[in-house]
Amino acid sequence: MSHRIAVIAGDGIGTEVIPEGLRALKAVAERFDIALEFQTFDFGSCDYYLEHGKMLPDDWFEQLKDFDALFYGAVGWPEKVPDHISLWGSLLQFRRRFDQYINLRPCKLMPGIKGPLAGRKPGDIDFYVVRENTEGEYSSVGGKMFEGTEREVVIQDTIMTRTGVDRVLKYAFELAATRPRKKLTSATKSNGISITMPYWDERVEAMAAGYPEIAVDKFHIDILTANFVLHPDWFDVVVGSNLFGDILSDLGPACTGTIGIAPSANINPEGNFPSLFEPVHGSAPDIAGKGIANPIGQIWSGAMMLEHLGHQEAADTLVKAIEAVLESGDAQLLTPDIGGKGTTQSLGRAIAEHITA
Ligand code: GGG
Numbered sequence: 001m002s003h004r005i006a007v008i009a010g011d012g013i014g015t016e017v018i019p020e021g022l023r024a025l026k027a028v029a030e031r032f033d034i035a036l037e038f039q040t041f042d043f044g045s046c047d048y049y050l051e052h053g054k055m056l057p058d059d060w061f062e063q064l065k066d067f068d069a070l071f072y073g074a075v076g077w078p079e080k081v082p083d084h085i086s087l088w089g090s091l092l093q094f095r096r097r098f099d100q101y102i103n104l105r106p107c108k109l110m111p112g113i114k115g116p117l118a119g120r121k122p123g124d125i126d127f128y129v130v131r132e133n134t135e136g137e138y139s140s141v142g143g144k145m146f147e148g149t150e151r152e153v154v155i156q157d158t159i160m161t162r163t164g165v166d167r168v169l170k171y172a173f174e175l176a177a178t179r180p181r182k183k184l185t186s187a188t189k190s191n192g193i194s195i196t197m198p199y200w201d202e203r204v205e206a207m208a209a210g211y212p213e214i215a216v217d218k219f220h221i222d223i224l225t226a227n228f229v230l231h232p233d234w235f236d237v238v239v240g241s242n243l244f245g246d247i248l249s250d251l252g253p254a255c256t257g258t259i260g261i262a263p264s265a266n267i268n269p270e271g272n273f274p275s276l277f278e279p280v281h282g283s284a285p286d287i288a289g290k291g292i293a294n295p296i297g298q299i300w301s302g303a304m305m306l307e308h309l310g311h312q313e314a315a316d317t318l319v320k321a322i323e324a325v326l327e328s329g330d331a332q333l334l335t336p337d338i339g340g341k342g343t344t345q346s347l348g349r350a351i352a353e354h355i356t357a
Pocket residue numbers: 072073074075076087246278279280281282283
């Protein structure tokens with residue numbers, strides 16, 4: 001059976017790391033005899049917006065809905081298009097219309113990475129952030145009144161539905177149940193955000209009653225971010241709202257050395273629509289075109305895609321290849337964010353060659 005994958009590189013370093021993601025995927029697909037069929041789309045980028053006045057064509061949903069997965073780079077180039085227009089016009093449309101309500105973001109200290117966490121070794125930091133991905137603080141409900149006058153008012157609502165909250169909590173509890181530590185941490189701010197966050201806490205408590213084997217704790221987001229830096233080894237599965245999950249899943253990998261290696265999966269668990277796999281990092285216009293972007297976040301996202309498509313052994317092989325190349329510490333191969341002098345291509349090629357060797 002062949003898997004049909006839609007490829008959208010987007011903006012900035014997305015266009016540089018996607019080819020390395022594809023190189024690694026092709027290598028592992030050949031080794032495990034997996035048929036992957038890639039189709040590339042040029043929409044979802046700021047250049048497409050400049051040409052067409054929109055980020056996506058009107059029929060994007062029809063064009064993409066029957067693919068088995070979307071392999072996605074990055075979006076945003078604020079000098080060309082304001083960030084809220086590019087993000088809402090593309091990535092957030094995919095997440096919502098394809099009901100990708102889980103954003104799963106692993107945070108793992110990899111071998112060879114010399115991060116700010118002196119003394120810690122691979123295995124000490126190994127947790128997941130489960131981010132709610134379709135509602136919460138990322139709502140487009142609100143508006144402006146008296147715009148441009150001294151009486152200007154701006155309002156944006158946070159939306160929490162019982163369905164939306166319960167389904168992400170259920171996913172997080174189920175994930176924690178599969179892991180040896182069986183621990184779940186909830187990100188909240190129910191002392192300051194006095195309606196939605198106490199509701200979130202109530203739903204966590206209600207869900208926890210069905211999982212007595214899981215140890216549950218909760219932290220307000222302010223001290224939780226501090227604990228990510230000070231005690232990243234405390235965490236196993238961390239579940240948060242859309243905004244809190246977004247912040248935590250940048251901070252976690254940054255603590256382990258570089259956000260450049262962090263992958264993510266935007267999952268529609270029911271399989272009604274394609275899921276989307278992308279690095280956590282954005283388009284990084286400041287380094288775009290220099291050939292130094294770390295491709296590991298994209299390649300590891302490819303591993304998450306293979307796992308989602310049912311190819312666990314191939315996914316594990318890809319992650320092991322990443323680990324082996326990182327462990328080699330070969331400065332000629334590694335990108336500058338992890339202490340090397342290499343390029344996006346040298347690192348991508350080394351990983352692909354490790355798979356085929
Ligand atoms: N590859 C991820 C990406 O392009 N991120 C841009 C961004 O700003 N994302 C915000 C979000 O994940 O909600």
